[in-house]
Amino acid sequence: MTNSYKESIFLRWLNFNNRIVKEYLLALVLYMLFVAPSQAQKSDSSVIKLDEIIISDKRIQLPYAAQSRSIALVDRQDLQQLPALSVSDILHYVDGVDVRTRGANGVQADVGIRKNTFDQTLILLNSIKISDPQTGHHSMNLPVDYHSIERIEVLKGPGARTFGQNAFSGAINIVTKKPTASFLRIGAQGGDFGLWGLNGSGALVTDNQAHYFLAGYDQSNGYKHNTDYVMANAFYNGTFNVGNGKFEVLGGFTDRSFGANGFYASPNYTEQFESIQTGLAAVSYQTRVGKNRLDARAYYRQNNDEYIFIRDNPEFYKNFHINRTLGMELNLVIPFNKSTTGFGIDVNRVTLKSNNLGSRVRNVASMFIEHRMEFFDERLDVTPGIQVNYYSDFGLNALPGIDMGYRFNANIGLFSSIGYTYRVPTFTDMYYSDPVNVGNPNLLPEFAWNYELGLKTLQASFATGQVSVFYRAGNNMIDWVRSTETEPWQPVNVLFLAMSGVDTNVALDLASLGQAQYPFLQSLMINYTYINSQADNPLVGNSRYALENLQHQLRVGLILAYGKKIRQSISAAYFDRVNLQDYTTVDTRLTYDSGKFKAFADITNLFNTTYQETNLVVMPGRWFKAGISVMVF
Numbered sequence: 001m002t003n004s005y006k007e008s009i010f011l012r013w014l015n016f017n018n019r020i021v022k023e024y025l026l027a028l029v030l031y032m033l034f035v036a037p038s039q040a041q042k043s044d045s046s047v048i049k050l051d052e053i054i055i056s057d058k059r060i061q062l063p064y065a066a067q068s069r070s071i072a073l074v075d076r077q078d079l080q081q082l083p084a085l086s087v088s089d090i091l092h093y094v095d096g097v098d099v100r101t102r103g104a105n106g107v108q109a110d111v112g113i114r115k116n117t118f119d120q121t122l123i124l125l126n127s128i129k130i131s132d133p134q135t136g137h138h139s140m141n142l143p144v145d146y147h148s149i150e151r152i153e154v155l156k157g158p159g160a161r162t163f164g165q166n167a168f169s170g171a172i173n174i175v176t177k178k179p180t181a182s183f184l185r186i187g188a189q190g191g192d193f194g195l196w197g198l199n200g201s202g203a204l205v206t207d208n209q210a211h212y213f214l215a216g217y218d219q220s221n222g223y224k225h226n227t228d229y230v231m232a233n234a235f236y237n238g239t240f241n242v243g244n245g246k247f248e249v250l251g252g253f254t255d256r257s258f259g260a261n262g263f264y265a266s267p268n269y270t271e272q273f274e275s276i277q278t279g280l281a282a283v284s285y286q287t288r289v290g291k292n293r294l295d296a297r298a299y300y301r302q303n304n305d306e307y308i309f310i311r312d313n314p315e316f317y318k319n320f321h322i323n324r325t326l327g328m329e330l331n332l333v334i335p336f337n338k339s340t341t342g343f344g345i346d347v348n349r350v351t352l353k354s355n356n357l358g359s360r361v362r363n364v365a366s367m368f369i370e371h372r373m374e375f376f377d378e379r380l381d382v383t384p385g386i387q388v389n390y391y392s393d394f395g396l397n398a399l400p401g402i403d404m405g406y407r408f409n410a411n412i413g414l415f416s417s418i419g420y421t422y423r424v425p426t427f428t429d430m431y432y433s434d435p436v437n438v439g440n441p442n443l444l445p446e447f448a449w450n451y452e453l454g455l456k457t458l459q460a461s462f463a464t465g466q467v468s469v470f471y472r473a474g475n476n477m478i479d480w481v482r483s484t485e486t487e488p489w490q491p492v493n494v495l496f497l498a499m500s501g502v503d504t505n506v507a508l509d510l511a512s513l514g515q516a517q518y519p520f521l522q523s524l525m526i527n528y529t530y531i532n533s534q535a536d537n538p539l540v541g542n543s544r545y546a547l548e549n550l551q552h553q554l555r556v557g558l559i560l561a562y563g564k565k566i567r568q569s570i571s572a573a574y575f576d577r578v579n580l581q582d583y584t585t586v587d588t589r590l591t592y593d594s595g596k597f598k599a600f601a602d603i604t605n606l607f608n609t610t611y612q613e614t615n616l617v618v619m620p621g622r623w624f625k626a627g628i629s630v631m632v633f
Contacts, residue, residue, distance in 0.1 A: 060333055060340050060342040060372055061333070065459065067415075068381055068383065068403040068415040069155060069415060070417075070454055070456075071155055072505070073151060073153060074151060074154075075150075075151045076151060078093075079151075079152075080591060080593075081567065081569040081589060081591065083571070083588060083602040084146060085106065085145070085602075085625065086146065087146070088106045091152070092573075093555065094152075094154050095505045095528070095529050095555065096113060096114050096156050097113055097156075098111070098115070098550050099111050099613070100118075100548075100613040100614045101617075102260070102263040102614065103222075103258060104623070105231075106140070106231075107231070108140075108260070109140045110136070110140075110614075111123070111172065113154070114157075114470065114529070114531060115169075115499045115531045115533055117136070118136035118137060118139060119429075119478075120168030120169055121167075121170055122159065123139045123142075123171075123174070124163075124173040125142060125144070125250075126174070126250060127173060128282050128297070131325070132325075133350040133362060135426050135427075136166075136426065138278070138303050138305065141256070141278040142174065142252075142278075143233045143234060143235045143253050143278070143280060144252065147201055148177055148201060148212075148214045149175070149176060149177070150177045152172065153173040154172050155171045155173075156503065157169065157419070157450060158418075161385045161386055161399050161400060162344075162385065167421070168421045168423050168446075169448075178210070178239075179205055180205060180210075181203070182203055182204050182633075183202060183632075184200075184201075184202040185201050186200045186629070186632060187199045187200065187628060188627060188628055189625060190625070190627070191602075191623060191624050191625035192223075192623050193220050193221050193623065194221030194222075194228075195220040195623075196220075197217055198216070199217070200214070200215055201213065211236070211238045212236070213235065214233065214234065214236075215233065215235075216233045218231045219231070224261065224618075226260070226261040226270055226273075226311065227258070227260075228259050229256065229258035231255070231256040231258075233254045234252065235251070236250070236251045245286060246285070249282075249284075250280070250281065250282045250284075252279070252281075253277070253278070253280075255276070256275070256276050258273070259272070259273055259311065260273055260274045263616060264616070265434075266616070267618075271312065272307070272310075273307075273311035274306065276305050276306075278301070278303045279302050280300070281301075282298065282299040282300070283299075284296065285297075291335050292332060292334050292335070294330075294332055295330070296329070297328065298327070298328045299326075299327050300324070300325065300326050302323070302324045303323050304320075304321070305322075306320045307320075318355075319434075320355050321352065321353070321357065322353045322354070323350065323352045324350065325350045326349050327346060328348070329346040329347075330344065331344040332344070338375075339371060339374065340371070341369070341370070341372075342371075342372075345367050346366040347365045350363075350364070352427050356434070357427050357428065357432055360431070361392070363391075363392040364389065364390070364392070365390045366387060366390075367387065367388050368386065369386060370383055371383065379407045381403075381406075382403075384402040385401055386400045387399045389422070391424055394445055397445070400419075401417065401418060401419030402417065403415070403417045404416045404417070411458055411459055412456075412457060412458065413455070413457075414454070415452075415453075415456060416452060416453045416454070417450070420448070421447065421448050421450060422447045423446050423447075423478075425440075425491070430443055436488050437480070437488055437489045438488045438490045439490070439491065440490055440491045443491055446475070446476045446477045447474070447476060448474035448475065448477070450472045451471045452471075453470075454467060454469070454503075461509070461512070462508065462509050463507070464506070465505055465507065466503075467503070467504040468504070470502075471499070471500045471501075472498070472499040473496070474498070475496055476493040476494070478491050478493060479491065479492065479494050479497075483542065485542075489544055494535055497534070498533065498535075499533045500532050500533075501529060501530050501531035504528050504529075505526065505528075506526050507526075508523060508524040510523055510524060511561070520561050520562060521561075522561045523559045524557070525556070525558075528553065529550070530553075531550060531551055533549060533578075548615065549578060551577065552574065552582075553573075553575055553576075555571060555573040556572050557571045558570045565592055565594055566590070566591070567593075568589065571587045572586045573585050573587075577613075579615060580612050583610075584607075584609065585604075585607075585609050585611065586607055587604045587606065588602070589602045595631070596630065596631040597631070599626070599628045601624070601626040602626070604620075604622070604625070605619075605622050609621070
């Protein structure tokens with residue numbers, strides 16, 4: 001790296017955007033005025049210990065309050081109140097997460113964090129990496145639904161030094177339920193546009209074993225021509241205590257077929273169709289060697305994807321892809337007196353067989369090490385680390401990073417992170433070809449430096465929140481571009497792409513005030529994310545992915561209680577995407593919970609707003625949905 005280039009990055013860091021600084025200072029002032037004082041004045045009876053929530057990392061496991069990173073949590077209580085039927089629907093309500101859906105109810109969705117693309121976001125299921133070598137479009141093909149989820153952990157910011165290259169600017173870990181008692185639950189749901197579905201889950205728990213299973217089926221006629229879908233999920237998770245260790249077995253399968261009216265090629269191509277089958281299996285063993293924790297895992301994932309350009313004439317044009325990932329990982333955590341070391345190795349082999357992309361193989365080996373140190377009576381923590389990767393087609397790279405945190409007191413803490421991230425092109429980036437898209441086998445890996453500084457609450461009381469400012473300096477960033485509308489899209493390495501922004505969220509527990517005048521008020525949530533991006537390459541003027549980010553993302557949520565069993569959530573959101581018209585949506589859910597019997601009624605897009613999350617698909621208008629769930633035993 002030349003000295004002039006280093007100076008360029010440094011100057012961008014100092015002068016990236018005056019508006020970012022102003023918005024951060026404003027958010028910080030509001031945070032200190034409303035959140036920090038409430039933390040100082042709280043009573044112990046109102047405190048919920050966030051130390052009880054352990055972030056599910058196979059490396060150095062820490063409570064939420066001890067994390068010196070920007071992490072958003074969606075817990076079980078949140079999941080019950082959100083008007084959502086799928087994981088991608090749930091993620092719509094997380095600040096800083098950009099979900100670009102095609103269709104409805106999680107049929108097909110691309111997920112980004114803070115302006116990154118779907119190829120730059122790592123999805124994990126119970127800490128198992130769901131990375132697709134063909135394309136990140138398939139990362140959300142998950143065999144679970146909201147009934148099976150215990151919580152969702154969203155790491156916003158660089159995660160490559162521990163998770164690897166796909167955690168370019170964030171990672172999302174979906175944690176499923178770990179039952180402690182046997183049960184059997186059945187449910188059903190229905191709604192507009194011929195929506196109906198059945199689902200069931202259960203658990204068998206003994207002294208040394210626990211088995212959890214889920215099955216579900218959903219279908220809809222679609223909200224417009226050729227947007228019908230059928231989805232089926234099956235999932236199993238079992239744990240077995242053996243000696244001083246524990247085996248865990250996980251398996252899941254999802255089968256989804258859907259009309260893809262305008263999903264990919266162009267809004268004018270209304271007869272597209274896609275069928276996807278995804279399977280996931282893993283076997284893990286966890287034990288302790290003295291005070292050290294050892295985790296070993298073998299995992300396998302397969303994704304079959306058939307795309308048909310004209311649904312009633314499959315032979316006109318179709319693609320069929322089968323990709324497989326087979327891997328093994330080993331993680332070791334070594335505790336010391338005032339520090340902890342984490343070490344891990346991951347080796348995997350990915351293969352692809354495709355009538356369009358050909359036969360491809362990629363072997364990947366990764367090794368990481370990090371060391372967390374604590375100083376000044378545990379007020380200051382510093383965690384440097386590095387991951388080294390080897391790709392059979394791109395060679396060796398190293399991903400260093402460091403997290404730092406400082407606790408002013410038991411309630412308020414400062415966090416910061418610096419990390420180097422890296423992503424190799426997918427097989428679709430390099431080899432895909434059709435009349436309107438041409439891959440680029442000469443693509444180089446993309447890389448970036450990420451920086452973040454923030455302030456957050458460490459315990460939950462009347463008010464909790466977080467505010468942070470972040471910046472990413474990306475080079476060789478991959479984007480699909482074209483100079484004119486008549487040329488095909490082709491991926492290129494953008495010379496430089498800078499991203500900066502502010503992320504803030506505040507939650508107020510109104511019920512803890514014990515107000516007599518408005519007892520139905522339970523909680524108020526306000527999230528806001530601002531992102532500004534700039535590119536040095538003129539080719540990105542006609543960009544497909546890199547410059548379609550949300551510039552402003554504001555969501556206000558309110559939860560109301562009508563007695564002890566009925567609750568209502570109302571969520572209003574404003575989205576301003578740089579390449580599309582801004583829009584506002586309002587969603588609501590009404591729930592009834594008597595313990596063994598639960599019911600919900602949703603209205604999404606209450607005011608029937610016309611909007612797009614990508615430049616291809618107009619999203620559904622107002623949609624009524626309702627469901628019930630019965631605990632048999």
